[in-house]
Amino acid sequence: MELGIEEIMKILPHRAPMLLVDRIIEIDPFKSATGIKNITMNEPQFNGHFPGHPIMPGVLILEAMAQVGGVAMLYPEENRGKIAMFGGMENIKFKRPVVPGDQLVTKAHVVRVRGEFGLLHCDGYVDDQLVASADFKFAMKRESEM
Numbered sequence: 001m002e003l004g005i006e007e008i009m010k011i012l013p014h015r016a017p018m019l020l021v022d023r024i025i026e027i028d029p030f031k032s033a034t035g036i037k038n039i040t041m042n043e044p045q046f047n048g049h050f051p052g053h054p055i056m057p058g059v060l061i062l063e064a065m066a067q068v069g070g071v072a073m074l075y076p077e078e079n080r081g082k083i084a085m086f087g088g089m090e091n092i093k094f095k096r097p098v099v100p101g102d103q104l105v106t107k108a109h110v111v112r113v114r115g116e117f118g119l120l121h122c123d124g125y126v127d128d129q130l131v132a133s134a135d136f137k138f139a140m141k142r143e144s145e146m
Helices: 005-011 058-074
Strands: 023-028 032-038 082-094 103-114 117-126 129-142
Touching: 005 023, 005 058, 023 058, 032 058, 058 082, 058 103, 058 117, 058 129
Parallel strands: none
Antiparallel strands: 023 032, 032 103, 082 129, 103 117, 117 129
16 A cells, blocks of 8 residues: 555644655555655755755654654554654664665564554665664654643
């Protein structure tokens, strides 16, 4: 199953410039998702990171990867309207820079969920080469619970 940007925006609360998923190309709700972020020179971070040598900031790569995992977690109807919040990040590795013109493909896998807390593992690829990986701890909360 694929999800376009309109469906993604029904699931995630993020909006531009912080919505960092363009398309979900595969999803198994509450288990895994594969998503795409097209990196373009028009994005605001490239004005200052770095002039003349644009590189996507690592924190935005991690956010893009986590959002793909968020789609997997929040897709089921019973989780719509919740927000997946970071509880921590571990085992973060960056293998090479991500630059304008790249397509970041994230594969997110749910490792475990206990109640409203869980752990995701995400790998990010450009041209089938691993560029980043991380484990994300999260909590799913309704806005009224925050």
